[in-house]
Amino acid sequence: MKKKWIHLLEPWIxxxxxxxxxxxxxxxxxxxxxxxxxxxxxxxxxYEQAVSGVLFEHLQISTTRALIGFxxxxxIAFVIGILNxxxxxxxxxxxxxxxxxxxxPNLALIPLVIIWFGVGEEGKIFLVAISVFFPIxxxxxxxIRNVDPRLIEMGKIYNLSKxxxxxxxxxxxxxxxxxxxIRYSLGIMWLTLIVAETVAASSGIGYMSMNARExxxxxxxxxxxxxxxILGKIADSIAKLLEKxxxxxxxxxx
Amino acid sequence: xxxxxxxxxxNLTKRFGKNEVLKGINLIIPAGQFVAIVxxxxxxxxxxLRIIANLEQKTDGESLKDGIQQEDxxxxxxxxxxxxxxxWLSVLENVGVGTKLIKNWQPLALKALDQVGLKDRxxxxxxxxxxxxxxxxxxxxxxxxxxxxxxxxxxxxxLDALTRLEMQNLIEELWLNQKYxxxxxxxxxxxxxxxxxxxxxxxxxxxxxxLPVKLPRPRTRSNPKFAELEEILLQHLLGQQNxxxxxxxxxxxxx
Numbered sequence: 001m002k003k004k005w006i007h008l009l010e011p012w013i014x015x016x017x018x019x020x021x022x023x024x025x026x027x028x029x030x031x032x033x034x035x036x037x038x039x040x041x042x043x044x045x046x047y048e049q050a051v052s053g054v055l056f057e058h059l060q061i062s063t064t065r066a067l068i069g070f071x072x073x074x075x076i077a078f079v080i081g082i083l084n085x086x087x088x089x090x091x092x093x094x095x096x097x098x099x100x101x102x103x104x105p106n107l108a109l110i111p112l113v114i115i116w117f118g119v120g121e122e123g124k125i126f127l128v129a130i131s132v133f134f135p136i137x138x139x140x141x142x143x144i145r146n147v148d149p150r151l152i153e154m155g156k157i158y159n160l161s162k163x164x165x166x167x168x169x170x171x172x173x174x175x176x177x178x179x180x181x182i183r184y185s186l187g188i189m190w191l192t193l194i195v196a197e198t199v200a201a202s203s204g205i206g207y208m209s210m211n212a213r214e215x216x217x218x219x220x221x222x223x224x225x226x227x228x229x230i231l232g233k234i235a236d237s238i239a240k241l242l243e244k245x246x247x248x249x250x251x252x253x254x
Numbered sequence: 255x256x257x258x259x260x261x262x263x264x265n266l267t268k269r270f271g272k273n274e275v276l277k278g279i280n281l282i283i284p285a286g287q288f289v290a291i292v293x294x295x296x297x298x299x300x301x302x303l304r305i306i307a308n309l310e311q312k313t314d315g316e317s318l319k320d321g322i323q324q325e326d327x328x329x330x331x332x333x334x335x336x337x338x339x340x341x342w343l344s345v346l347e348n349v350g351v352g353t354k355l356i357k358n359w360q361p362l363a364l365k366a367l368d369q370v371g372l373k374d375r376x377x378x379x380x381x382x383x384x385x386x387x388x389x390x391x392x393x394x395x396x397x398x399x400x401x402x403x404x405x406x407x408x409x410x411x412x413l414d415a416l417t418r419l420e421m422q423n424l425i426e427e428l429w430l431n432q433k434y435x436x437x438x439x440x441x442x443x444x445x446x447x448x449x450x451x452x453x454x455x456x457x458x459x460x461x462x463x464x465l466p467v468k469l470p471r472p473r474t475r476s477n478p479k480f481a482e483l484e485e486i487l488l489q490h491l492l493g494q495q496n497x498x499x500x501x502x503x504x505x506x507x508x509x
Contacts, residue, residue: 154338172342
């Protein structure tokens, strides 16, 4: 029992140590406040922003953008990935095109997106959708292509209906790979949104951070960075939880 | 008494490109019979089984089940060398695949699982089972839908000697109970003699030997007739190496 507690604590020792050193250097004047505000100041800023409600407003806006973009891009990618994975005809027509587009850094589209959508919601959602599309597409497609053909042959010879063959053999077989795609795309999702919000937005955490920079409110800038870290960690934990739940048959995830 | 399928192969031929794997096989297997197909690796015995299973297209000739050319897999079950269990389904649901997982599959699957002695493992994942247990689950899956023809493609090839013997007993027992037609491809001569009513030897794509086995069941190696049969088959298999095409006909005449 005692050992378990130590194991739970272990990953946090270094982060805590860093924060403590950071705070101490600030307070002793080694690290100037104009370069990096003390953790306590960041917490204070966070508290003030939270009390005034501004923080949650920005948080909510950013999260909504992220989720809508993820749902749109992810579901299109999922459907096309499945289509290309099981219909050779579709694969011949679509895969090369998608692989070509995949190599465009999606942030290179920002100037175009600003011209198309201005600083409205659509632009950010569009960018997020594009960015999550590729990891989910690639991993869904490969997951399906890599399902053991001997298992599919077995399903066929055992007269499973097309529907059962699809869900019980192909989709479940591709699930580990699909989840890798989801996990990866959740990271990309925040990354893209942050950049998009810092470049072209009038709300959201990225905007909050850029706005604070104008007034040299370093504590708020750091607060925004920390929020991103937390949001990213939450997204990753959700993906991990999904893996644990959906892949419990796999000894690797037990 | 039997609900098995009878099989009729007429001049069955299979070519992969220029390579002729089966050179006109003629064979009739009456319903309910247990036939073992033996031969060296690459002789075409697995291809023969896969054509009968409709997993492979024949090049020429006929492969009839109950007198007709069947296109689907109804009534036919195959057990492969690998267990081919779906690792993401429970043991019970894997067995249920044999009944297509349609309405009320659970009782049937549970019964089949009970027959192979693994009822208490129903809710576990396949990966926790041993190799022999996995093959027993695969056997339960094959039998859960009451097949009329069971095709066994070296299903025991990857198991250790002791587990093989256990599985052989189980396969014999279940076949005696249910009396489906059974076709076993194996390179293990003793296994063929233990299980089969009749042993077919395939050599270079030809049917080289058709040997009835009239020993009382359950069969033991201590029976001198067992050793005699084993000797004939082994000599034949090994003899091929030197005199390729002359010996089969001689032996066929003796038998």
